[in-house]
Amino acid sequence: MEISARHERFDLARPFVISRGSRTHQDVVVATVKLGDRSTNAECTPYARYGESIESVIKQIEDFNEVLAQHPGLSAKSVQQELVPQLPAGAARNAIDCALWRLNAETNFPAPLFDIKQQITTAMTVSIDTPPKMAQQARELCDLGARLLKVKLDDKQIVERVAAVREAAPDCEIILDANEAWEHEPLAELFSSLDVFEIRMIEQPVPAGKDHLLKGCPHPIPLCADESCHTSGDLAGLEGCYEMVNIKLDKTGGLTEAIKLAQQARAQGLEVMVGCMVGTSLAMEAALPVASQAQLVDLDGPVLLKHDRENGLVYQNGFILT
Incomplete structure (x- = not known):
């Protein structure tokens, strides 16, 4: 070999x-x-x-x-x-x-080794910009059939940006991704302010290693660990801080550990999200076995590219078609 x-x-x-x-x-x-x-x-x-x-x-x-x-x-x-x-x-x-x-x-992967859903709802990403431009991104994605939006945020104009996206996408489910940027925000107040926009989940509001800031902090919106959770060995440190984990194969070190992490997370009462780094369909396909069993999926990497690989996955009306 x-x-x-x-x-x-x-x-x-x-x-x-x-x-x-x-x-x-x-x-x-x-x-x-x-x-x-x-x-x-x-x-x-x-x-x-x-x-x-x-x-x-x-x-x-x-x-x-x-x-x-x-x-x-x-x-x-x-x-x-x-x-x-x-x-x-x-x-x-x-x-x-x-x-x-x-x-x-020894055949087409991931079938027939796994039970893969024929269509999987995936988030479509709204990247950081001014509120009007983020609203425009959301409208364009909705016109393409998006059912779930992942809204990227930093520590500026948080509520204004979310309000703009929600107004532009009244029928879409929305998740927020702070990418560790809210360490110095008044978290309880911010979580309460965002609740009016019917947000499904907030991803990694504080830096990895500072998850204790979330313990005892009221949050009507479920919180998801991303940077704070790479492998099953990280689960013990998430107790009392999060209700969900974001599994990415580039963090777990492959599908083998991703499957293990998903099983152990569910055993501890956590929901499972499957995410990705930006990449092509070759990377997204490998995550489908875990994505087929997840509560939330964010495998839109190829949609963010100007060109995907030949014979890539089919993205249509907010679904990955397998």
Whole structure:
């Protein structure tokens, strides 16, 4: 077995703005696993917030060949079960794990290994801008059939921006994503002010590591952990702070840990959301097994790109059609 990795870049359809900055393109890494005459690919998105870069992730993937060389003759399934979990959770492990899922499936992935819904409602993203421009984004997405909007926010004009989006999209379900930006906000007051807009959930209002700010804080709107929850090992620290976790394969280090995290989160009474970094259909497809069982899904990465991969997933009227 041999593993290689390469860098690919995709232009965005429009600038993507969150609380940590903006960008006009998305860099991804594609891992290729070869075994005999068979070959499979998987995609990951290195994330600077977690100390990753294109270079560091490619190196992690290619260095895995040294681990493989120490275990000659090990089957692909054994590699996935025994060697891959030794890697740190993150983008590199995600690409290797998902490539091995495809290799071990020996057919179209993710079917028939999983029960995948034929259509999955996915959030469509409204990025940060002025209230009128965010309202325009929301209207455009609604015209395309969006049923669920994910509204990106920072610490400015929070209520005004949400009010503008709600007015523009009166029939859409709305979730808010602060990307850790509300540490210095009067949280209880802010949560109360936002409640009038019938918000389904608020994602990661405070920085990871400062989740204690949410304990005992009244919040009529459910809260979801994103940056604070990477793997199942993080669940214990979320108690009393959140009602939901956002599972992303680039955080969990692949589908294997994502499935485990979803199972353990539900066992602890938490709802499950499945999200993504910006990427192509190759990355989104790998998350479908978990997304099919989730309460909320945000796998609109390909919609944010100017061009997706050939034969990508079909997005229509707010659904992913599988």
